[in-house]
Amino acid sequence: MNVHSSVPTDAGSRHPVAIAGLNHWFGEGEARKQVIFDVNMRIEGGSLTILMGPSGSGKTTLLTLAGCLRDVQEGSVKMFGQELYGASERELVANRRRMGFIFQAHNLHESLTATQNVMMGLEVHGRDDRGRYLEASHHLLGLMGLGDRFDYLPSNLSGGQKQRVAVARALVGNPDIVFADEPTAALDKDSGGRVIRMLKRLGAERGTTTVMVTHDNRILELADRVVTLEDGRVVDDSAH
Template identity: 40%
Template structure:
């Protein structure tokens, strides 16, 4: 089983009023294909920093991040943008949909950015919308969707360019219990069916039984309890 994302000896620190503050301290984690890993920890423990580094949005002070065996450290801006487009799929707390684009257009926009052929993109978008139960909503604007539907569109958009890794930041925070479970079930299902690695930062203990592993961020490191 191959590891689709590996964080090796990640340290991240910054200067705060003349003091060096360490947020992540020699953190290590590997996530294999088909695996959904939950990351928990109190506010201020460094979860957002961890996710930003895993998603090539922030470069750590030291250490390495490998996505499909390729390091993201030290890459030029354009290379990082390409990697985020093709290798990493992001699902945020609020769906962050573009308000003036219909559901299907949200997906086609991402495909266009990734350089996908228009015919192929249309086929993939329709396949994903069908899979996530959104075919009947493909011509709806975000304001007409329920919270659960918006998050399903966000999952479809994250999957559009067939990334190696899915990164979810509190994806159930604005949803009730049953919709939250549905969303995490979909993320776990996609990871398993498509051989992706998925990392989800969450406070929602209700969804933990759907995860393969639960890690806690403590003193800058990830530990299993």
């Protein structure tokens, strides 16, 4: 991974995520239920923001709305200054190319090696440079402590090792923003700390922004900001 010091300078770089008056519902008709209520939030570029709250509080829904994984139904979500509400598929794809995603379930392809899974994180960029892809993938796996697992299939990796492969896949494309859903849940203290320190370093050196859902109290002290949700509403927003 080529970690460099160039920070994006477009109109949305100071606040790569800007949310205003956001509401969201699940279901249809009488089963329709509101799950996000009038959320307003701007995320500072280069920061590590943690979303916390009990199960069902709306954390992951908010994360997926900000990350172009759900359609915005009401309100405004801007990504790098681009409005997502009503955005075309072409505009959404352009934004997704600037993102990395780390999911609670590692979502690895069982038939691909660790290296091949990580290389998939570069395919969204639409380039075909296998040598550079391979080098970047091996570099990230090495940083994740998996330098001896390049050719292992997921079935031969532990749960924590699979999650570290997923983290490497999210970071290999040098994203401007990382969305992470419980990225340290399957990791021990040392491995989890390694992931968070890498995200913090990318924020300091490159301006990479991280928005993370977690219940892991071990990493709260590393956050620049902790936002707490309950029943779809922001109930606390503390800068650290």
